[in-house]
Amino acid sequence: MKVGVIGLQGDVSEHIEATKRAMESLGVSGDVIWLRKPEQLEGISAIIIPGGESTTISRLMQKTGLFEPVKKLIENGLPVMGTCAGLIMLSKEVVGATPEQKFLEVLDVKVNRNAYGRQVDSFEAPVKLAFDDEPFIGVFIRAPRILELLSDKVKPLAWLEDRVVGVEQDNIIGLEFHPELTDDTRVHEYFLKKAL
Numbered sequence: 723m724k725v726g727v728i729g730l731q732g733d734v735s736e737h738i739e740a741t742k743r744a745m746e747s748l749g750v751s752g753d754v755i756w757l758r759k760p761e762q763l764e765g766i767s768a769i770i771i772p773g774g775e776s777t778t779i780s781r782l783m784q785k786t787g788l789f790e791p792v793k794k795l796i797e798n799g800l801p802v803m804g805t806c807a808g809l810i811m812l813s814k815e816v817v818g819a820t821p822e823q824k825f826l827e828v829l830d831v832k833v834n835r836n837a838y839g840r841q842v843d844s845f846e847a848p849v850k851l852a853f854d855d856e857p858f859i860g861v862f863i864r865a866p867r868i869l870e871l872l873s874d875k876v877k878p879l880a881w882l883e884d885r886v887v888g889v890e891q892d893n894i895i896g897l898e899f900h901p902e903l904t905d906d907t908r909v910h911e912y913f914l915k916k917a918l
């Protein structure tokens with residue numbers, strides 16, 4: 723298995739470490755790479771778009787030539803997980819986007835880019851997962867908010883109280899929170915199973 727974490731900006735190393743731990747837990751061998759250029763997409767099994775600044779990630783994905791090939795791979799069924807800024811990058815509609823921002827527009831959700839406010843408004847809270855009864859610690863850092871599921875292809879994957887904070891659409895997972903910032907690999911394991 724070859725997993726690429728879009729390594730242009732944001733919490734890349736945390737996802738690389740979490741993915742390695744998840745692979746070990748699943749008994750899967752393979753590589754987890756810092757994905758910076760299109761030529762690295764050769765033989766890729768899955769992609770993760772990390773948290774960070776979606777404005778910067780969007781600009782650098784275009785600048786490096788990653789944007790279009792990654793969009794095409796996802797449209798052709800490649801498993802992808804976007805966390806926080808990564809969720810924004812995947813979304814079809816984004817409230818609060820800057821005019822020059824370009825999104826992959828592969829996930830049928832409408833999100834508000836900076837709904838939870840600034841860094842000081844960041845928080846941790848127990849999140850309910852659709853695939854496991856044990857609560858998951860959701861780390862929310864200047865998180866976007868999922869406002870609307872735009873089609874019946876999108877299914878809720880995680881809730882904060884009664885609000886959907888994570889979704890799944892076939893090969894795509896989008897989360898408002900950061901599973902890579904905890905020691906809990908259940909979400910990464912659930913994602914990697916899409917690439918088995």
Ligand SMILES: NC(=O)CC[C@H](N)C(=O)O
Pocket residue numbers: 772773774775776777805806807808810835836863864865866
């Ligand atoms: N922790 C994060 O990834 C913050 C995302 C940020 N709100 C953005 O617009 O990109």
